[in-house]
Amino acid sequence: MDFYKKVEQFVQESSPKSSRHALRTVFWMKRIYPQSDEAMLIAAVAHDIERAFKKDKLKGIKGNKEGFLDKKHVEDHQEKSAEIIGNFLKKQGAEDGFINKVKMLVSKHEVGGNEEQNILKDADSISFFENNVDYFIEKLSVEIGKKEVRDKFNWMFKRITSKKAKEIAMPWYKDGIRKLED
Ligand SMILES: [Fe+2]
Ligand SMILES: [Fe+2]
Numbered sequence: 001m002d003f004y005k006k007v008e009q010f011v012q013e014s015s016p017k018s019s020r021h022a023l024r025t026v027f028w029m030k031r032i033y034p035q036s037d038e039a040m041l042i043a044a045v046a047h048d049i050e051r052a053f054k055k056d057k058l059k060g061i062k063g064n065k066e067g068f069l070d071k072k073h074v075e076d077h078q079e080k081s082a083e084i085i086g087n088f089l090k091k092q093g094a095e096d097g098f099i100n101k102v103k104m105l106v107s108k109h110e111v112g113g114n115e116e117q118n119i120l121k122d123a124d125s126i127s128f129f130e131n132n133v134d135y136f137i138e139k140l141s142v143e144i145g146k147k148e149v150r151d152k153f154n155w156m157f158k159r160i161t162s163k164k165a166k167e168i169a170m171p172w173y174k175d176g177i178r179k180l181e182d
Helices: 002-014 016-032 038-046 049-053 071-091 096-106 115-131 133-143 146-158 163-181
Strands: none
Touching: 002 016, 002 038, 002 049, 002 071, 016 038, 016 115, 016 163, 038 071, 038 096, 038 115, 049 071, 071 096, 096 115, 115 133, 115 146, 115 163, 133 146, 133 163, 146 163
């Protein structure tokens, strides 16, 4: 787990505020898929890394008709995160095959695709509902809009592939939707 530890430290140092979401994505990935390999765990901890380097966090979201779900915003977010973690691993001396696997996973962590990309996406959704709901309700529903936050919650839940992951996320998702109505 040599590279994993280095990446975890990199994530914690570059974005202390969101490191809980990152670490819990790793936790849930291990829970739903205990045989996850090191590349998968690295992808889980680093999947949102581009946000740490984004000056205006709401750029590409605010003012968009689709809000958080704007296609270009989602694609940029996945691709930039893959790029950043790929470059980091390269500097640490990781092999190309390993780096490519991490990038392959991170570059589709929002939309999923193959089995392992879907596992990352599901773990991300669980960690989102476990940790990020209050921030979205208290801060982003004011700054972006209630409808956009509701759309985001629905999208983050609906995109989950595995039944097990859906069951875990369900109570937090329902709670989030309820709180949003208050
Ligand atoms: Fe993400
Ligand atoms: Fe995430």
